[in-house]
Amino acid sequence: MSSCPNNGFSDGVGAGAIDAGSGSSGGCRDNVGAGGGGADAVDGAGLSLAKVAFSYHMDGEQPALSGFSVSFAPRELTVVTGASGCGKSTMLYLAAGIYPKYAGSLTSGTVRLGGEDVAGIPPERRAALIGMMFQNPDLQFCMDTAESELIFCLENISIERGEIDARVEDALEFCGIGHLRRRRLDTLSGGEKQKVALACLVALDSQWLLLDEPFANIDAASASELASRLGRLVRERGKSVIAVDHKLDVWIGADEQRPCVANSITVFGKGGIMKTGIRPHSAEMNGLPAQGVDIPAERYRPPDAPAGTVAAHMPTAPAPTFVIAGSDPQSTRDVAAAPAHTAASTTPAPARETFHRLDDVGVDAGGVPVLSGLCASMGAGRIHAVLGASGSGKSTLLEAICGFRPYRGSIRAAGGEVSRIPKRQLCRTVGFVFQNPQDQFVASTVLGEVLTGMKARGGFAGEAACLAEAERVLRGAGLWRYRMLSPYMLSQGEQRRLALAALLVYRCPLLVCDEPTYAQDLFSLRSVMGMLSELVENDGLTLLMSTHDEKLARDYAHHIWRLDGGMLCED
Amino acid sequence: MRRLNPVCKFFGILATAVVLSLFYVPMLNLGVFAACLLAAACSRVPLRHACAILLPALLIAVGMFFSAYHFSADTAMGAHSGMFTDARVWNGLLLAGRLMGFAGLGMLFTLTTNQIDFIRALNTQLKLPARFAYGIIAAWGMFPRMAREYSKTRSSFRARGLRAGFVSPALLLPLLVKSVRWSESMAVAMESKGFGETDTRSHYYEFRAKAADIAFAVLAPAAVVMAGVWLG
Amino acid sequence: MVAERIGRKFELKDIIMIGVIGVLFAAVYLATTALWTILQAALTPFGAATFAVDIIYGTWFMAGSLSAFILRKPAAAFIAEFLASIIEMLMGNFGGPMVVLFGAIQGAGNEVGFVLTGYRNFRLLGMILSGVMAAVFSFVGEIFAGTVELLSPEIVVAKLALRVASAVVFTGVISWLAGKGLARTGVLKSYPAGADVPRARILED
Structure with a gap:
């Protein structure tokens, strides 16, 4: 292979056509047999970053990676893990040749595949070498159906018309989505979309598959199915997979239904690689939670952790302290240092009247009834988790409770019928935290975001008092120094803290959170959930959250509700 | 209509509409409208879809009739026929009818053409660069998402106790941020699937103008000219 | 081929962005339908x-002037308005192919507005000029299409005045405010509009 590094490696279907439009010399083709043989061809075929310095700023300041080196062995499935913000995704985008073209600047070092500079390979040839699968299943298709998308991929790399049908067929069959070929992509679930994305990579016959948190948005069943197909691609077709993920359960196999597919694990820490070549289920894995990585054996809420444990894990110092605007400054709590009780061992919050009620609730979406006949009474001052597969209507229900959607029946929050509460007062009764914090920013600065809530709530003696209060809230969230920035400029974790802080100033008795721990590492998850638990225990806040993470519900919620087949039942 | 080459159909219909705007004959407008309805019916266009497009047009046409009726120019344009002695009614009918003629043509094109095929045909037949062709398809595909996002943003403003107008800068801002982010993600995704800056690609679908397609593009506007001359 | 040379300066992500902004305004129109x-x-x-x-x-005309604000190069306003009209047609606007023709005419107006300042003013003045020219062009286009000339002259003038005023408010002022806000968020880092925005201010106190 080393004699012909430019070649698109390929097996079986359509091997001859990959070079057709690329202008490469062709002629030297390595047919990797089933079973991942051909280890002698490994040399020079690896993907490696050497002494890379990369910054998201054009002037090269504040580098995201510096003096960074890593190499990946071909024909293996490597999981790259570590806390948010340590450069995992940056590394992946560099390896795929997307950076520095689309963002930032590579000030030194090389990114090479089989000896060739990745960024220098034109896309139509690179696709056969490196394919990407993204975190967001929605923004990766440009056509309307799976079939057109696959044809689009194959046209890109100049596959002849006569050959396209066979490759489309093979890819659909390999991914088990033949039945979806003519369905509109926007009607598919997240899991189905990721299967189509994988089919594209199979059709393109990419030698390296680079995956950026591919399971963050999809249900567990689809995730393990995808993982097993990726394992097959490595074993049967000799592909190489690099998967970035901060959760490991799907890759290393949590139970019999989900066998281990990962060959090795690489851990990133602050400032670069901490450790490479960790074997799944080895003793070395026990050190991962300290790096912000969730492993199946680790509980989110450590049962006997001493106070301050979470703070010690917080990537930012000093640990953020959340305050509710307008509450007595003396009661300011250091949330990160929350005493970590398990839900079960906590003395129940003083039982007040049950005042959040659903009675025969039905909700339509697009004229079709999604939910009907839901009844529940949810105790105040408790944490309620709503579990359900994607598409079960969790978000729809939450939106109805917050007054975003019309509903039938009765929803009483904090003693009032949601549909009858005037729109401008609703924000003081029910607070809604979006799954993606960016969905709820309304102001152009961090400060403005908090002030908006204070103005809507009212009751401040003049501008100065309002500003002083905002300062207290923002200092508490560790965001005061960023007050003049646009909320969009904050990191993901900071955005989430801001989103929560901005909503808590409304002091509503019921807080509804849609997937509050979505796409977060273990540090961030513990910080957010610890803070919310504190507010529930000390201020009598009622928290209603949706999640598809059983472990999260078990570790933090007092009551677990399941939404299944349009029915809501308490566990 | 569905089997016509999309590019030829586009130009045929566009030429017909342009020709229509040169005549001042109410009966011609209505005739074209009726012909479009007939053609749509023959192509088995669902009535519901046709109404969804034509009703707003009808609303505007009615408004236009009254505007012309109230505020008509002094003299009627075009030849008078004995039917309408009142110039105001004549002018009103002309304007409203012309709008319905346009709407019929537009509806006929939209509902008998596969949008993606049309753009693909622009790429292969008119050599519209692939970047533009597939960029348009990608952007167009984001519409349902954008519509959801728009209403979501409005509800998030409401949930914060804020009022925001339909096009207030504060409301547009989050949506613009998303537009920029999405377009970058989409471009990255397309490029990682081998979509290049050059136009070297194979074409699975073939688009060629056959005799019937060219005949439509020429005969449809020609027929309107003849009908216009005869009626006028 | 001049068109080809200018077109080449538009990368895939620029084209998609222009298109998505067109889609955004299509969503806005749809939402305002009831009103x-x-x-x-x-x-x-x-x-x-x-x-x-x-x-x-x-x-x-907002898609055109906003895109020009972000990309700050010749043809951006025209291409944006043109692409937006194609997307509008694909979505089933009753004008059909005529919408594309009008999109081209309006886009030319948008573009002429920026030509008047020699592509040097992408601030409020440039945006307003772009909107006003687009309004005038679209009006002339309608006269040719024969949908206004049967009205009495006073009404025609009133229509034109209203349209220009609308363009000043929406295409000029609101687009400019939205564009400026967008640049401040930092997402335009890789575009000309984001390049002249100073690095984020972090206040240490």
Whole structure:
């Protein structure tokens, strides 16, 4: 292979056509047999970053990676893990040749595949070498159906018309989505979309598959199915997979239904690689939670952790302290240092009247009834988790409770019928935290975001008092120094803290959170959930959250509700 | 209509509409409208879809009739026929009818053409660069998402106790941020699937103008000219 | 081929962004349909319905001026408006192919607005000029299409004035405010509009 590094490696279907439009010399083709043989061809075929310095700023300041080196062995499935913000995704985008073209600047070092500079390979040839699968299943298709998308991929790399049908067929069959070929992509679930994305990579016959948190948005069943197909691609077709993920359960196999597919694990820490070549289920894995990585054996809420444990894990110092605007400054709590009780061992919050009620609730979406006949009474001052597969209507229900959607029946929050509460007062009764914090920013600065809530709530003696209060809230969230920035400029974790802080100033008795721990590492998850638990225990806040993470519900919620087949039942 | 080459159909219909705007004959407008309805019916266009497009047009046409009726120019344009002695009614009918003629043509094109095929045909037949062709398809595909996002943003403003107008800068801002982010993600995704800056690609679908397609593009506007001359 | 040379300066992500902004405004139009229908119906009996379209006409040119604001290069406004009209047609606007023709005419107007400042002013003045020219071009286009000239001259002038005013407000002022806000968020880092925004201010105190 080393004699012909430019070649698109390929097996079986359509091997001859990959070079057709690329202008490469062709002629030297390595047919990797089933079973991942051909280890002698490994040399020079690896993907490696050497002494890379990369910054998201054009002037090269504040580098995201510096003096960074890593190499990946071909024909293996490597999981790259570590806390948010340590450069995992940056590394992946560099390896795929997307950076520095689309963002930032590579000030030194090389990114090479089989000896060739990745960024220098034109896309139509690179696709056969490196394919990407993204975190967001929605923004990766440009056509309307799976079939057109696959044809689009194959046209890109100049596959002849006569050959396209066979490759489309093979890819659909390999991914088990033949039945979806003519369905509109926007009607598919997240899991189905990721299967189509994988089919594209199979059709393109990419030698390296680079995956950026591919399971963050999809249900567990689809995730393990995808993982097993990726394992097959490595074993049967000799592909190489690099998967970035901060959760490991799907890759290393949590139970019999989900066998281990990962060959090795690489851990990133602050400032670069901490450790490479960790074997799944080895003793070395026990050190991962300290790096912000969730492993199946680790509980989110450590049962006997001493106070301050979470703070010690917080990537930012000093640990953020959340305050509710307008509450007595003396009661300011250091949330990160929350005493970590398990839900079960906590003395129940003083039982007040049950005042959040659903009675025969039905909700339509697009004229079709999604939910009907839901009844529940949810105790105040408790944490309620709503579990359900994607598409079960969790978000729809939450939106109805917050007054975003019309509903039938009765929803009483904090003693009032949601549909009858005037729109401008609703924000003081029910607070809604979006799954993606960016969905709820309304102001152009961090400060403005908090002030908006204070103005809507009212009751401040003049501008100065309002500003002083905002300062207290923002200092508490560790965001005061960023007050003049646009909320969009904050990191993901900071955005989430801001989103929560901005909503808590409304002091509503019921807080509804849609997937509050979505796409977060273990540090961030513990910080957010610890803070919310504190507010529930000390201020009598009622928290209603949706999640598809059983472990999260078990570790933090007092009551677990399941939404299944349009029915809501308490566990 | 569905089997016509999309590019030829586009130009045929566009030429017909342009020709229509040169005549001042109410009966011609209505005739074209009726012909479009007939053609749509023959192509088995669902009535519901046709109404969804034509009703707003009808609303505007009615408004236009009254505007012309109230505020008509002094003299009627075009030849008078004995039917309408009142110039105001004549002018009103002309304007409203012309709008319905346009709407019929537009509806006929939209509902008998596969949008993606049309753009693909622009790429292969008119050599519209692939970047533009597939960029348009990608952007167009984001519409349902954008519509959801728009209403979501409005509800998030409401949930914060804020009022925001339909096009207030504060409301547009989050949506613009998303537009920029999405377009970058989409471009990255397309490029990682081998979509290049050059136009070297194979074409699975073939688009060629056959005799019937060219005949439509020429005969449809020609027929309107003849009908216009005869009626006028 | 001049067109080819100018077109080459537009990368895939620019083209998609222009298209998505077009899609955004299409979503806005869709959301305003109800309001617009009421306005139209309320004005009909007085014969004033013809003004309804002019009051909101400025929103149609926003995609063009905003895209030019972000990309700051020749042809951006025209291409944006043109692409937006193609997308509008694909979505089933009743104008069909005529929408594309009008998109091209309006886009030319948008573009001429920026030509007048020699592509040097992408601030408020440039945006307003772009909107005003687009309004004038679209009006001339309608005269050729024969949808206004049967109205009495006073009404025609009133329509034009309303349309220009709408363009000043929507295409000029609101687009400019939205564009400036967008640049401040930092997402335009890789675009000319984001390049002159100073690095984020972190206040240490």
